[in-house]
Amino acid sequence: MDRSRLQRRLEAVRAHSLALAQPLSAEDCALQSMPDASPVKWHLAHTSWFFETLVLGPHCAGYRVFDERFGFLFNSYYEALGPRHPRPQRGMLSRPALQEVLDYRRHVDAALQGFIEAGHERALSAAAGLIELGLQHEQQHQELMLTDVKHLLSLNPLQPAYLPGATPRPPGEAVPLRWLDFGGGLVEIGHGGAGFGFDNETPRHRVWLEPYQLASRPVSCGEYLAFMADGGYRRAEFWLSDGWAWVQAHAVSAPLYWNPEAGTHFTLHGACPLDPAEPVCHLNLYEAAAYAQWAGARLPTEAEWEAAVQLQPAAPMAAKALEGHLHPAPAGDGPGLLQVEDAVWQWTRSAYEPYPGFRPLPGAVGEYNGKFMVGQNVLRGGSCASPAGHVRASYRNFFAPAARWQFTGLRLARDGA
Structure with missing residues (x-):
């Protein structure tokens, strides 16, 4: 050792x-x-x-x-x-x-x-x-x-910044969204045994996937603004039943921390102008699924997401906490899947369930993950707040469908030909 x-x-x-x-x-x-x-x-x-x-x-x-x-x-x-x-x-x-x-x-x-x-x-x-x-x-x-x-x-009326003094990025336009084709078939997902993996990432196992497509980058703020302008929060046809009940009960009309009238949102650097090019974040599962429905797409399954990432290695991770902006940056142009693990966690349509053959760790640490495998959905990727080197393709984050205080966004999926 x-x-x-x-x-x-x-x-x-x-x-x-x-x-x-x-x-x-x-x-x-x-x-x-x-x-x-x-x-x-x-x-x-x-x-x-x-x-x-x-x-x-x-x-x-x-x-x-x-x-x-x-x-x-x-x-x-x-x-x-x-x-x-x-x-x-x-x-x-x-x-x-x-x-x-x-x-x-x-x-x-x-x-x-x-x-x-x-x-x-x-x-x-x-x-x-x-x-x-x-x-x-x-x-x-x-x-x-x-x-x-x-x-x-x-929640503080003074709107204090955690890290003041960050230079605002000038608003821009998101790089064009491209659809990437994946053939599906019999794939393996789960932690492969090299390096650390949490118990909920195991065992590695085979999954059958039909052909599918993933968007090259996460959904941007500008794209989400278009959903809002089209009455997205007022049109029940886009929402899961529980999601529509949540919208009505809480009078929701925008992502968490947004002030659409002022064109700003609250960040760890204080109130900043909304940048249409940056990934939208602080969405819950209901909002992500409603946007996907409006866009004529869907959320990926976690197996689709992981299998695609294994075929399309992620670009080098962006600067992390205390090394620059603590907020998702606009995607840079490039081939393959962009912003896999350094911008926003990406909701999937997969319930947080044990993998086939899952066994909790022995002793007290067996409570670390297994007992939470009910009533939650899996998120994949990583965020601008994830510590450098902490996440990997097999990493399974999970939250309740209504949670949105994390840096959570979405990447669209569609069925393939």
Whole structure:
């Protein structure tokens, strides 16, 4: 085992979480804008709790727990690990203070680095898979930190920017949308075994696909504006039944964060002009499916999406969080599928179900994915907020159909000839 490499990776991932929190005040880090979101302070603590509870406690001899009470405060949903503070009330945790949470992180980091450097080879080998799972888990929370903060700041009448001072891109025109043909047939999808993959990406298996087409790029803001101008939110014929009920119940007339009258939308850089060329984002499944119906197309299945990406390797990923714009950029022109993993998560029409032969991981981490495989839909790709190197063709993101505070958009599909 390359201990020094594991130490460097641990240091880099853990430091990135702190860098994401750095632009925020202690007050920003403590607030919770809705039950589906969590305070940044909670994210910072929970990702440390994961390592403390699942790696250090069972595998590092002599490890001293930082605070016995934190097990109750920062457990997310692991029934096997005991009771927990209610998720909708995480914003009530004014204590521990942010500084104590940062002390907690330093305590856990020091123990992890010491364990990797000097731990018994057998103990470290037994824990290595859990350490990698913990790092991947923290990267998921890094994206959630950004999207949760965006929702939080959007509710402030001052419309504060998470990262002020970004140079606005001049509005442009989206590159022409092209339809790419895929022959279908018997294909393999799922994680192939090289490198890390979550359990929900396994086992790799065969799926039969009829011929189909995928759009070369995600749907743009300009294209979505045309749907809105054609009465898209007022015409029931485009909507799934649950989606139409959602539109009526919440009086929805535009994507989340949009101000169509002003021609602006709220971003992590504050209120910015809508750029017709950039991918539309913050759509839920209902909005994505309604647009596809209006456009005479449909949403792809997750198998169609993955099989196409395996045939059309993605272009190099764009700059990621804290390295430029924290917002989807317009697609550049080029061959094949554009913006596969660096702009918006792309809704599919596939329910989040176990693959044939799926088996949850043993122990408490078996609760990581499997028990959520009901009532949700799969998203594929990645977003402008996804940490660099975190996603892959087989990655299965999933959310409830009404969720839209993530960087979620769509890529159109059609049946082939």
